[in-house]
Amino acid sequence: GENVEQHPSTLSVQEGDSAVIKCTYSDSASNYFPWYKQELGKGPQLIIDIRSNVGEKKDQRIAVTLNKTAKHFSLHITETQPEDSAVYFCAASNNARSKLTFGKGITLSVRP
Amino acid sequence: DTAVSQTPKYLVTQMGNDKSIKCEQNLGHDTMYWYKQDSKKFLKIMFSYNNKELIINETVPNRFSPKSPDKAHLNLHINSLELGDSAVYFCASSQGMESDLYEQYFGPGTRLTVT
Numbered sequence: 001g002e003n004v005e006q007h008p009s010t011l012s013v014q015e016g017d018s019a020v021i022k023c024t025y026s027d028s029a030s031n032y033f034p035w036y037k038q039e040l041g042k043g044p045q046l047i048i049d050i051r052s053n054v055g056e057k058k059d060q061r062i063a064v065t066l067n068k069t070a071k072h073f074s075l076h077i078t079e080t081q082p083e084d085s086a087v088y089f090c091a092a093s094n095n096a097r098s099k100l101t102f103g104k105g106i107t108l109s110v111r112p
Numbered sequence: 113d114t115a116v117s118q119t120p121k122y123l124v125t126q127m128g129n130d131k132s133i134k135c136e137q138n139l140g141h142d143t144m145y146w147y148k149q150d151s152k153k154f155l156k157i158m159f160s161y162n163n164k165e166l167i168i169n170e171t172v173p174n175r176f177s178p179k180s181p182d183k184a185h186l187n188l189h190i191n192s193l194e195l196g197d198s199a200v201y202f203c204a205s206s207q208g209m210e211s212d213l214y215e216q217y218f219g220p221g222t223r224l225t226v227t
Contacts, residue, residue: 098209099158
């Protein structure tokens with residue numbers, strides 16, 4: 001089955017700097033890659049996703065890039081703010097029964 | 113106007129008891145899911161239902177029994193609770209199972225503590 005690795009496990013950046021979170025996946029048939037943000041005591045919130053027919057997608061300060069050859073995708077957050085501090089999960093799906101396989105999550109801390 | 117809601121938010125119970133968690137979505141979605149998040153924050157799919165039909169059952173002990181009375185509801189009943197069942201359980205829903213429809217939206221979670 002699919003295996004999603006996420007690294008690093010923690011990331012600390014200064015407010016205003018950029019943050020990059022990387023994930024790798026194992027199943028070359030995977031074609032959907034969402035990113036979720038989870039704040040303390042809340043459910044994961046879908047923040048951006050990308051499908052395999054696209055190499056990059058942007059939404060304001062957030063962007064995701066996909067390299068299908070290398071089987072990795074990354075979340076880029078620019079001009080980080082303290083409210084960006086949260087746990088971020090990447091996931092992948094090969095469209096089989098819409099099953100998502102999640103990475104282990106990364107804790108992002110933005111220092112004011 | 114909550115999209116995916118779960119009750120209760122917290123559940124503390126003793127080993128051996130039977131308990132249920134309820135989930136409702138008002139998004140008009142066809143597919144609903146149960147996930148378990150362990151103490152290390154790892155999120156793992158347990159079940160999914162599409163139009164009240166069980167689609168995914170990820171080798172979950174048969175003490176866990178999901179029930180979908182209609183498309184908007186997916187409940188999780190757990191028999192003979194064990195210490196290892198302590199976790200946060202999330203319900204999620206998606207418009208469907210086709211590739212352009214399966215963006216999943218999560219509920220707020222139910223923190224289950226078994227003592």
